[in-house]
Amino acid sequence: MAFLGRGGRAEVYAVREPLTRRFEAVKILIPQYAEDPAERTQFAHEYVVTRHLEHPNILVPTELGEAGGTMWLSFPVVAQHSASALVPKRGEAPDLDRVGTLLRESASALDYAHARQIVHLDVKPANLLVVANPDFLVFLSDFGSAEEIRDGAGHANRLASLPYAAPELLTARRGDYGPLGPATDQYALAASAMELLTGRPPFPKGTTWAVAGAHLKSPPPSARSRAPWLPPAVDSVLHKALAKAPGARYPSCGEFADVLVRVLSYCDIE
Known part of the structure; x- marks a missing residue:
């Protein structure tokens, strides 16, 4: 063992x-x-x-x-490591082909679960397991925080990882930002995408209260300010998926991933 x-x-x-x-x-x-x-x-x-x-x-x-x-x-036993191993270090550029595959396969898994009334509620690179050889495959894991959607909304049973937590997850008991649902997972996937592209999640520094407050009140940061080689449209795509109101995000995780990957195809990393 x-x-x-x-x-x-x-x-x-x-x-x-x-x-x-x-x-x-x-x-x-x-x-x-x-x-x-x-x-x-x-x-x-x-x-x-x-x-x-x-x-x-x-x-x-x-x-x-x-x-x-x-x-x-x-x-x-299916994976060799988690997507955390793909997070670029300072000054490095990510492998966009692998990031694109990771986002699309993760989004496909999430949309499938959502169609069956399950929200994951803890999407993050550490829970996206990766097989690199012979083919690059991704597995969405750790449904320990997942919930069934009842009456159009999920109910958090345990607070998920703060760097990727959607505003409605942080105020689930008060309902300030609307109900938990598929859009909650999309926010976390977008926060993960930000980290996989720039090396850091949207709000990486500060106390617990400061990070939570940023998710609730601060506008999403610019990915291009961290990684200038990214195409200009990346920020608008990420900002839509990181909108404070769940209804302002993309209709599905798959649509978000498709748009982001399409925008990333215009990136030219030397």
């Missing part, structure tokens, strides 16, 4: 299945949370909400179980 990583409440290991001898990824609820009923329900939620999803770019758990006093989820 090899350790792969740790999140806030779980650890992930690579294990070899005794019968098939194939490797699987196993996410284990950290023992300190194993006796908390709310944490157990939340951990199982990822399996419950995704068990009917079948899409080539979505990674869902294959089994939910309990052993040694704690709970576990198993997944196929």
